[in-house]
Amino acid sequence: MMQTRKFFRAKHIPRSTLRRLRVIPSYFFLVWRWSMWLYALVVIVFTHPSYIDTNTVKYGSMAALLLVITFIETLIVTLYAPVLQILFPRLLAGSMRRTREQGQLRNQQADEEGETELLPPFAQTRNHYWNTAIYGMDVIICGLVMYYSGPFSNPPFGLGSPFYRYGMSTVFAAAAAFRYQGGLLAALGYDLFALLGLFVHAPGATNYAPNAVDIVGSLVDTPIVAILVAYLSNLLENYARSKRQERENARTQAALVHIGEALLQSSGDRQELLQRSIKSIQRGRFDRLTIALIDLSRDEEHAIRVPLYLAPMLTCQETALPSSQLPDDSTQLIQKVLQTKQKLLTFESIGSENRGIARLYLLLRKDDHVQLVLGAESLRMTPFTMQHEKFLTIAGTQLLVALDNIRLAEQTVQLAADAERGRIAREIHDGIAQLTYMLSLQAETCEAQAQRIIEASEEDAELIAPLAERLGKMVTISKQALWETRNYMFSLKPLMSGTTTLTQMLSNQLREFEAISDIPTQLHIEGSNDMYDASRLHTRRYAQIGTTFFRIVQEALTNAYKHAEATRLDVTIRYQPRSIEVDICDNGCGFPILPMQDAQQAHAELHILSGHGIGGMYERATELGGHFEILPQPGGGTIVRAGIPF
Missing domain, CATH: 1.20.58 (Methane Monooxygenase Hydroxylase; Chain G, domain 1)
Known part of the structure; x- marks a missing residue:
């Protein structure tokens, strides 16, 4: 018996369905409406009005018509009730299949979000006015049925009708869906039909002397029912909200624990960290999750001056749905949020279906710089909520902390290496x-x-x-x-520190080379670094350019001293608005001139001819986005030219 019960619950009624049924008032509404319809049937069949003997045939035909109308109405309401779609999803077919699929999608969305959804008695649409019209039409039908069935008993209006309690179910439905306002409006409309029967008797009614008991009984019951149902619905909604919040908190905590474990298991590699964390963050919450790391580690200060969306990005993505259902335009959306520097929250409907693509792209900043973009996309009935944004913000913040720890670890290693290199340099000098x-x-x-x-x-x-x-x-x-x-x-x-400029550094280098080699050298300067802002001269980019030029000049001077048999060297610095160029010219025996149109081929040939020296100069220049070339001098000798954008 226990195994049968478990099989029934596991296969036919999922646990999430049972959870929602505990707080759904709609099946109470269906029980009430069917029970009161059976009550009206019993009253009509087994109770004969002795005071309408001459109108028995007319009484029977009207009663039969009202029973048929109420039966059809109750059957339609039952088939479209959300509770029936949950219990028997395979019962509906044909024209009702789309409604069933929409209900399943809504239920699936509620399951994914851990929500307990309070489904109303009638199936809802996305049009609020159409929903109001459905409940209003139900009030009108039930009121007319009560009005025309009033003469079947005494008094010939209101509670004298065998369909009086049946019609009260429409007040139940409105109060469950729209709470106090909707329930009281439905009760007022229902009472208007009772008053109509009091002052304008329906066909077949006999003379009746009104009394206060009948009038009060016909008008007071429905408002009381509306207030009670609305109160109970509010209690259920508050209970569902608290349970939903409790489950969401537990789910968020579990997800954050998994994210923390993934971050702890990751090594110092950023790519591996993103790959591990993206699966933990997605974890069934989103159909697609994209993480874009704005890599400013190479040149953080220089990236401030250029548009941020041009900064190099390291992107990871995890997708659970095929591209046909969820088009991949995450790159364009990331570029958009980086340009606007605002979060992106959109909902794009898919055709005529009652669902769409919900998107949420968040910017995570550190020290006023965008360092991470988190993008989530899902097929849903509604846009993403604040819960999703809060979860992504917490997860992204944890990820930023882990990335910052990696950066600090790299800086610590670099500082230790620099200290050791400085110690070795002092040992060599001394x-x-x-x-x-x-x-x-x-x-x-x-x-x-x-x-x-x-x-x-x-x-x-x-x-x-x-x-x-x-x-x-x-x-x-x-x-x-x-x-x-x-x-x-x-x-x-380190080469450039403090207030040392590129001109001073190269001047000291040439002076030392001339003292050691006895080869006359001269430094020529075209332009001045005064054309640049003071803030630019204290950036990491400027230090990188100075170090690169120092190494290139160093290698060129060494080659000229060892191999070129030069008797004179000239070094020229050209400061330009968007770049800096350096030429090293000698009057030696020259160098085989290589075609530089194909950078990769020229680099390979330089490596063959000169080992790592000229190839190293080429790599240093191109790493910073610059160019490198070797040119012949008209009067003999060689020109080594390097330019780097700044």
Whole structure:
């Protein structure tokens, strides 16, 4: 017996249906209407009015007509009642199938949201006036039935009618659907038909002397029923609302726990974090969920000046429905909310169906910058509510905290690495660089001493000449070693800090190169960095550009010193409104000129010809959206040119 009961509940009446039936007043209405119709049938069949003996045939035909009318009306109301659609979803077919599907979709939406829906006695439409007309028509039909059936008993109006209690069910329906206002209006309309029967008797009525008991009894019952039903409906609605809020809170807490677990299980990779969290956030609540991370980690300050929707985005998406049911235009919607900087809450109806696509796109900010966009879409009967917005806001905030933790962890690692690199750079400066410099000075001193011996004594010239030549090579090698050591030291420590400008940094670099290599160098400046706002000169973008140009100039000077046999170097800085360019020109033996039209092919050929040096310069420039090329000088030599937008 217990197994049969469980099978019946699990297969035929879902738990959510039973939950809604506990608080739905509509089946009370159906029980009342059918019971009172049977009561009227019994009264008409088994009670014969002795005072209308001459009109028995007329009495029978009118009674039969009213019974047929009320039976058809009750049957129609029953078939369209929401409670019947819940209990027997397969009972309806044909023209009523769409109404059934809409009811199922509404029930499914209520299940997904954990709601306990108080369904009214009659099926509802999305048109409020049409709903009012349905309940008004029911009042008119029940009032007319009561009016024409008044002469069947005494008094010939109101409570004397066998359909009086049947007609009171229309007041029940209006009070359950529209509460006090609707119930009292329906009661007033129903009482008007009772008064009509009092003053204008229906056909077949006999003489009647009005009395206060009959009049009060016919007019007071329906308002009392309206007030009681409206009060009970309000109690049920409050109970349903509290249960709905309780389930929603529990569901939200469970979802947030799953989101927290997903965030804890994620590593330091942003993509993995988004993939894990998107499934936990969706979790049956939304048909499609999109997370767009506005990646400002590369250049947070520079992104403030450009339109925010142009910032690089990292997007993840989870979809439960095919694209034919839910078109994918999330990218355009994300761009729209980023441009307007306002949340997007829309509901788009699908054809003539009583459902549509609900969309909700939220912007999550940190330090007045949009860093995350959460987009949710579902096929629903109604738009998203504040509960959905609140849930997405809480989940998105948790995700932002996790992303910020990843950023802080990366910054901590970077700071530790910078500190270690600075320590190594100091060790190189105080150790190897100083020793190499002393070795270079000693070699130069020995070479000069050997040259003086050669000039002073011709006898010793032949013996000292080879030594002087070797000492000269030692001087060159020591200077190259010192330059390489200095390059390593500058590669480790930060280049631009405080108020150091690009011009000052490159000027110091060329001055040091000239002192070590003995190759004359000169810095040319076209324009000035004064054309830029002071705020731009203190951004991370400017520091990145300065570091990139320093590395490119460093590599170009090294190549010219080692391989080009140059005797002069000129470096030109061009400050332009939207970019900065640097040219490194030498008068050496030149370099095989490569066609730069195809960037990938040129990069591959540069890598083959020069190892990682020129290829590294190319990559540094293109990483910041710039260009890099090698050009011949008209009088011989090479021009290395790099430009970066700013």
